[in-house]
Amino acid sequence: MIDLYYWPTPNGHKVTLFLEEAGLDYAIKPVDIGKGAQFEPDYLAISPNNKMPAIVDRAPADGGAPIPMFESGAILLYLANKTGRFLGIPEGADAPTALRQRIAVNEWLFWQMAGLGPMTGQYGHFHVYAPEDIAYAKERYRKETERLLGVLDKRLEGRAFIAGGDYSIADMAAYPWINPYTKAPLDITRFPNVERWHSDIAARPATQRAYALSKQVNPDAGKPLSDEEKKILFGQGAR
Incomplete structure (x- = not known):
């Protein structure tokens, strides 16, 4: 339990x-x-x-x-x-493939922890919660959040999931941080691979x-x- x-x-x-x-x-x-x-x-x-x-x-x-x-x-x-x-390892994968999949999952998990989460959180803070309208902060975190979405969009080109291989904890970590602020939405249509991936995960019964x-x-x-x-x-x- x-x-x-x-x-x-x-x-x-x-x-x-x-x-x-x-x-x-x-x-x-x-x-x-x-x-x-x-x-x-x-x-x-x-x-x-x-x-x-x-x-x-x-x-x-x-x-x-x-x-x-x-x-x-x-x-x-x-x-x-x-x-x-959910380590991204396809069933029946050999040892070298499993090793490389674990590495990729770890990389993208830490990318979310160090980048996508904190930067999107700051975007949300200054666009939704801050008591003052600070134009520099709003623009700074909007640009950084969009940069990270661009990184993710490129990564997802030709891949169903972030780390390649199967659905993994890298996807679970990143998914909730894609456009979480309804009062300050970003234009996700600019990132078609992210939009497709996000839609696929949203459709999962467990999600x-x-x-x-x-x-x-x-x-x-x-x-x-x-x-x-x-x-x-x-x-x-x-x-």
């Missing part, structure tokens, strides 16, 4: 995408980040960076004590290695199940943040 500490955000969706695809047993432990649940001591014992998601694997492969984990990319890698699934959890866990998902929620999410310094 996996305990999933979750709230419906792009990073939260990454883990539900995996769990639904893999069919693993899991229990959602809601972490209402708009109310500051990510700062509670019990949660910080699992996720010391006070971010979401996190998991506790109560049945690790070594048969030992439960394993807590934070950071969405690390969680995806852990679950992929635990199950031997639809994962995203259906949003309203179940947070009936207010998609509504504007209150001033208090913005203060909690964006106003924290060192404690």
Whole structure:
């Protein structure tokens, strides 16, 4: 059993995408980040960076004590290695092919973690949430987000999935960060390979199940943040 500490955000969706695809047993432990649940001591014992998601694997492969984990990319890698699934390796692949597929998956997983996620997040912050209209910041992050979409579009030319091979955790990591801000949409039609890939993943039954959890866990998902929620999410310094 996996305990999933979750709230419906792009990073939260990454883990539900995996769990639904893999069919693993899991229990959602809601972490209402708009109310500051990510700062509670019990949660910080699992996720010391006070971010979401996190998991506790109560049945690790070594048969030992439960394993807590934070950071969405690390969680995806852990679950992929635990199950031997979604590493992009075609069935029956020989050892050299499997090795190279693992390398490609890792590269593009870290590309998302270091680039697509943070830069798209900053794009969303300055276009949707910032209290001031800062033209330089809006343009800076729009251009960088579009540059990253261009990189992904080129990568997907002639490929069904990002790492080549089969559907993988690289796709699960990137998918939720493609145009996640309905109030500040980007023109994805400029990136036809991304648009095709995104549409294909959206059609997967596991994707639809994962995203259906949003309203179940947070009936207010998609509504504007209150001033208090913005203060909690964006106003924290060192404690």
